[in-house]
Amino acid sequence: MPTVSDVASYLAELDDIPGTRVFTAARAREGYHLNQFAMSLMTPENRARFKADERAYLDAWPISEAQKQAVLDRDYNRLIDLGGNIYFLAKVIACDGLSFLQGVSTMTGMSVDDYQAMMLAGGRSPDGARSLKDMN
Template identity: 80%
Template sequence: MTGPRDVEAYLAEFEDIPGTRVFTARRARQGYHLNQFAMSLMKPENRERFKADEQAYLDEWPMSEEQKQAVRDRDYNRLLDLGGNIYFLAKVFSSDGLSFLQAVSTMTGMSVEEYQAMMLAGGRSPEGVRSKKEER
């Protein structure tokens, strides 16, 4: 049987994967209101309210100031760190008129064309750094 320490060690291993944020239960709890905000943008009237006054709309949600700032900055990587789920966050970049391809390319530091070419060629190479702590 797995004890609490074993589970904690297992979950900690997810944080060691470079460039990857695993959507764990902890992240889900942390990002609950952030993700609910993002999902609210599915309704046209909410998108219009958000576009008209982002700060006022964000202030209606019990998110941390750090989460609100990451939304204002459209820092999708930071939003993932703060509990955002990429499929929910898609409602934010869709509200800005961005495609999934356009938004995700900003998360990689690549141009849309570079990111698209990489993905069409099969994605990132499995070679390279596979562990943050071991730099391997």
């Protein structure tokens, strides 16, 4: 049976993958209300309320100021760092009238066309730094 130290060491390794944010139990706990907010956008009434006054709608949720600001900025990488799950955050993307492809391409710094071409070609190359330690 793994020890607490073994589990902590394993989870620390997940944060060592360059450019990757693993949705861990800790992120799930931190983002619970953020993800509930995103899921609330499944109804037309809530989408209309959100679009009418985004800040007021966010203030009704028990989420951190950093999470609220990341939503307002549509900073999806930051939202994932703060516990957001991309499948729930897709509701925010859709609320803006964007496709999932358009929304996630903003997370890469690539154009939609370049991102789509990369993904159709099999995704990012596995070559390069495999650890943040290798990048220093």
